Amino acid sequence: MVDTTRLTRAVDHFADRLRAAPQSRLQRGAATEALRLARELARWAQVLEAPGGEPREMPDAGMFAAADQITVAVHDLAVVLETEADVSEAVRLVEEAQKRAGV
Numbered sequence: 001m002v003d004t005t006r007l008t009r010a011v012d013h014f015a016d017r018l019r020a021a022p023q024s025r026l027q028r029g030a031a032t033e034a035l036r037l038a039r040e041l042a043r044w045a046q047v048l049e050a051p052g053g054e055p056r057e058m059p060d061a062g063m064f065a066a067a068d069q070i071t072v073a074v075h076d077l078a079v080v081l082e083t084e085a086d087v088s089e090a091v092r093l094v095e096e097a098q099k100r101a102g103v
Contacts, residue, residue, distance in 0.1 A: 004030040004078035008086050010094040012076040015067035017103035023063075031063035034070050037097040041073035041090065048080040070094075 014034070021030055039058045046055040061069060074094070081087055 001083055002084055002087055004087055007078055007090050009093050011070055014094055014098040015071045018067040021103045026063040030103050031066040033097050033101040034066035035060055038069040038073040041077045045080055047076040
């Protein structure tokens with residue numbers, strides 16, 4: 001089992017920033033970027049859990065749920081990651097999404 005502490009810290013930071021962001025920031029794309037990340041991470045976790053299966057797309061639960069969606073997606077992914085390189089890649093994805101979201 002790999003240490004996913006860096007990953008959960010990175011996503012917790014992003015989620016906290018989203019929760020503290022004004023609605024106008026969420027509407028200008030921060031929530032959309034978070035949903036895109038949540039979907040990417042959820043798809044990755046599903047592929048690792050069920051290779052060859054058809055991944056389901058995470059639904060859009062609205063801009064105020066974006067922080068919760070990335071948190072759930074990362075925690076699901078963290079359970080199935082097998083290498084430190086995968087953890088580093090996931091951290092990179094989270095950090096890049098946070099920069100694009102502007103929070």
